[in-house]
Amino acid sequence: MPGSSGGVTVRVPAKINLQLAVGGPRPDGFHELATVFHAVSLYDDVTARPGDGVRVTVEGPQAASVPTDERNLAVRAALLLARRTGIDAGVHLHIRKEIPVAGGMAGGSADAAAALLACDALWHAGLGRDELAELGAELGSDVPFGLLGGTAVGTGRGERLTPALARGTHHWVIALAGSELSTPAVYAETDRLRAGRVLPEPRVSDRLMQALRSGDPDALGAVLSNDLQPAAQSLAPELERTLAVGLDNGALGGLVSGSGPTIAFLVRDHEQAMDLSITLVAVGAVAEVRRAHGPVPGARIVEPVAG
């Protein structure tokens, strides 16, 4: 509910894909997926306050790379919610950005999920989570998962979700690349690399689901996989070295996150996360690292904004 100043802040997590199985291109241009989403503790905070029209401001180290016009998914989310509910109200959205921009961690989608939830509360629209997720799916394939969080299987183009049975908490070292990759470009490169091949129906790995149920990080590390990884590495060849450094220095597994270029390494515990972070930076394999744990909940209202 809006705070005394009339503002609402929603915190939303980044995601990694523990598995991303990608089928061939569909007639609508999207690809059929079978994926396992996992929400990790890197967050954007989106604050919605009453305002004229829909506008957005962004704060954070990569703020300059985030569009503030209608290309911004949070802006599109607010406009879509207003249109569908017939609400004639404005909003000023302010994004505090910690999730890497164009990094394969669904940062833009996370902001859209947060904006839907924040505007719903600000405007007293009263939509349920399911209705917000349906709107979210129109904005981007990863938006519904931003609302749900946790660990979940995604099918269709990633928007159809089923929560996964998963035990325990996993620790991750997130290696940020100094560059960005465009998601459509990585899918297109995947099609190019696989041209002429007969592709199986994408399906989630039984071994991965078993590893999640057991909570065993060694088992999980051994089955991480991403069909977009060859294309991401083809477009950003430096990723191969980063992966090798992480895997040679004790990571239980590692993979390109989504369409990249961020890499996620699974480690045993917080201490190993510290050690690997230091090594990755010391050998110059990455510009920056973050540590995170998962699963964490999806978008949620953290505070009515005071003052």
Ligand code: C5P
């Ligand atoms: O749904 P979203 O806007 O995140 O997708 C961005 C782009 O990624 C799409 O335009 C498409 O090129 C590609 N994509 C895809 N198949 C999916 C999801 C995304 O081809 N299942």
